[in-house]
Amino acid sequence: MEGPVCPLPLKHDDQIILGHGSGGRLTHDLIKNIFLPYLSSPPLLSGDDFARLTRPNGEVVVSTDCHIVSPLFFPGGDIGRLAVCGTVNDIAVSGAQPLYLTAGFILEEGLPVQTLVRILESMRIAAQEASIQIVAGDTKVVEKGKADGLFITTTGFGFLPEGRTINGSQAQPGDVILVSGSMGDHGIAVLAERGELGFSAEIQSDVAPLNGLIQDLLAAAPHTHVLRDPTRGGLATTLNEIAAQSQVGMLLYENTIPINPAVQAACEMLGFDPLYIANEGKIIAIVPPDEAEAALEAMHRHPYGKSAARIGEVTRNDAGRVLLKTRIGATRILDMLAGEILPRIC
């Protein structure tokens, strides 16, 4: 489970290790102790994956994401689809409608144009599906061996309907925790494509633009408190972030969390916990109890929410902690991911 150890907090004479890109505790430490002292603003300090920008007539929502997945192509997607969907989803979980995307490409000398074209075509399709325009771009090339194929950084923005406040600090005791489908598919699909499973598995990444699903969900459950996509660090890390932001506890029921049997099997063989594995086409929704059933039904009607499930509730006790009631009836603390388990998965 745990990656290489680096004593916290990170100090100026330490070195960056892979775990600093994990989305887990080391990433939080890097951001809190290294980035925020230098690059700080109210939106960055809020701890959400998006920035709400005040302007006279409404608010613009913006988010940025670097994509470095290896390999570039994997079952169910590729770096291009990932680059579009990752940022679309970060905007959509604010409750805003994503409208525009920028894309910056860092290409390695020697990259076959054919490869680039496959990726661009994939971006085009994903952008079309998400109904967004790619409005600005940049391309740089570095010498062979100075990058790994290509990296894509996307920045998205959208506009927020007035009066909508959905973010990680809105969870309230009594709220119901929903997920839109099975956990861990993306991370394990990428791992399988690298040949690191030691056996072949028919696991597809779930990478998808979720703004349509979220729109349907919000129509059914307009008082939704929190939406977030459990990417790096998985469900467990994402819920820990929200529990800390909202200063609430959470109680999950292990037997209700949807996990594909092939993902479960792969995780058991490798000693991974699927609750820490990245997803790229799933959302967590935290909704008031009286809207939970409507939210669940709305997700079930959408192609990307067929396996949506109610997995737990927000509690007053244990503020900042996520507890898991296991299949055998025990209760254990589900902590934030500590190090890195699967580098280069997004």
Next chain:
Amino acid sequence: MEGPVCPLPLKHDDQIILGHGSGGRLTHDLIKNIFLPYLSSPPLLSGDDFARLTRPNGEVVVSTDCHIVSPLFFPGGDIGRLAVCGTVNDIAVSGAQPLYLTAGFILEEGLPVQTLVRILESMRIAAQEASIQIVAGDTKVVEKGKADGLFITTTGFGFLPEGRTINGSQAQPGDVILVSGSMGDHGIAVLAERGELGFSAEIQSDVAPLNGLIQDLLAAAPHTHVLRDPTRGGLATTLNEIAAQSQVGMLLYENTIPINPAVQAACEMLGFDPLYIANEGKIIAIVPPDEAEAALEAMHRHPYGKSAARIGEVTRNDAGRVLLKTRIGATRILDMLAGEILPRIC
């Protein structure tokens, strides 16, 4: 002058070469023939470095830029200052006031935190100078040897005062062409720092946020037609882009173009033309003749415009071409940069 040859147009079974990142003809070919068929929208098709986004109450301007400069530190700046200023300037040349920036970091495993901190501090100072907020970010880490220290992709946006239309297609015959200072400083400073000059030169990069200078310029010359920062590909390539967008000719007077003696000497030794070398703290302004003097005076009063000069005029003849009247009185065509001469300078 010319980099490695790659037959145009780029085809699907070709490979990416360094010249595709040059900002010159090969980059244009890559964008036109490979990117635009897949990722296209009116703002991307306009050929400007920024996207104007229509919304009910005014327009948002956005631009994105990947930064891969090597080495990370050079006289006068570093990748952090470059990453802030490059994008601030791309927004400012639209006539918009840059307000917000996002930053995506791709870090190489093993990067000393000290190095990162120096760069972040430099970003902070540049952001403060430019009066912008960094509002969203992302960090990924790749294995040692899979990137070169770090890469930074920034996306900026600002808001455009109503009724302002400044872009590459607005140049008109009779307009005066101004530059805000000496050409080629940035590219040669980076080259010198790499030890590629073969001698030591006291050349500082000009990297700077130009929104303040542009604000002063526009107050003095409110009918300015075109503003652009001559980065990759230098003055010659940038003016060729504008000449093509506006379908006008241009005539430059070589003896009026400001060039630092040390840059001139370095270029002569290496066989470079300073008009093709990147700048990171200079603008080209194309203004109606009756506002040219006021524009020039406004630049002279600003710290970043002390060496501003009138270097030529827009002509009706030779549409799409830039001509240079040389010191000895001959006239030659100043073409767009063909290949790559200085990779990794921004």
